[in-house]
């Protein structure tokens with residue numbers, strides 16, 4: 067967000083003027099309305115398989131595009147990638163789409179256990195159909211309620227400042243690492259000052275390159291939801307409430323939408339001045355073959371598990387994927403791997419390829435719900 071525009075005459079005009087606009091823009095209704103119901107009624111659906119899907123749709127996913135379709139019976143669930151919900155050239159090879167689907171798989175496995183099933187999971191079960199991401203076979207068992215399952219409705223991406231004075235204990239890093247149980251996924255840490263600064267440099271350069279690429283910037287901006295009634299209708303995308311602007315949020319909501327370029331400039335400023343310098347550490351999740359959908363799904367499962375566990379510990383987390391997005395875009399454009407090489411240097415191990423990057427720390431403010439499309443929109 068552009069804090070500059072919150073000054074002077076604009077601010078007075080906005081504050082003095084339109085209470086109707088405050089109502090219209092949902093200033094008094096944060097986290098309310100149909101787009102937010104899936105967070106509240108996720109355990110209320112009529113059948114167990116619907117409740118498992120309802121847990122799946124609360125997962126982390128790229129740009130909140132929710133690129134999923136589900137088919138269910140009493141004892142099976144099939145998860146499909148909805149390619150129509152691709153985030154354009156931000157994700158030209160669908161890397162993030164399949165990671166997001168993997169996040170949903172993780173929530174669904176936790177929910178299946180809680181609902182009293184042993185789930186047999188097949189990833190990419192149909193070699194003739196690359197949209198078929200997962201098949202679940204459910205067999206009755208004793209219900210297993212886990213802490214991670216209970217954390218599902220409390221997990222939110224935190225884009226605010228983290229508590230820069232509070233470092234993470236070494237056991238916390240070890241606990242997180244222990245949650246990456248997939249053999250084809252590895253977690254790389256950037257903890258000390260030198261490593262954090264090396265990571266931050268690449269993250270900032272990647273963000274600057276992304277906004278300088280008109281098509282990438284436009285495709286990203288397409289998922290920005292400023293208008294309250296539009297977001298209630300589409301129930302997807304990135305909203306002002308989830309930008310962690312604190313007391314500035316209601317004011318920003320009162321003002322007209324920023325032009326894309328101004329929004330981009332504010333985003334870079336936020337990355338440079340808040341997101342990077344306040345992080346306690348950064349992580350990169352890597353796989354052996356970044357084009358392999360099964361490995362991407364496994365990475366998504368690992369990320370969701372990490373974020374849910376972090377939620378149980380009061381940690382704040384945010385994926386920061388601009389460097390992977392730029393590395394893919396460079397390959398798509400054939401423009402030479404500038405950020406691609408920088409990411410390789412960060413890993414410093416050519417047997418692994420980065421697919422998901424993130425920051426973590428302790429929060430300084432409350433996070434808010436992001437919208438979700440309900441079961442009626444995602445079950446085919």
Ligand SMILES: Cc1cc2nc3c(=O)[nH]c(=O)nc-3n(C[C@H](O)[C@H](O)[C@H](O)COP(=O)(O)O)c2cc1C
Pocket residue numbers: 124125126127128129130161162163165166169221222223224225303304308384385386387388422435436
């Ligand atoms: C593959 C992937 C990439 C993501 N990249 C970013 C990112 O670069 N920056 C960011 O703020 N959030 C990123 N996110 C988080 C999503 O925007 C977020 O999960 C989504 O908006 C839903 O919000 P929630 O996590 O609070 O439920 C990413 C999530 C996934 C799964």
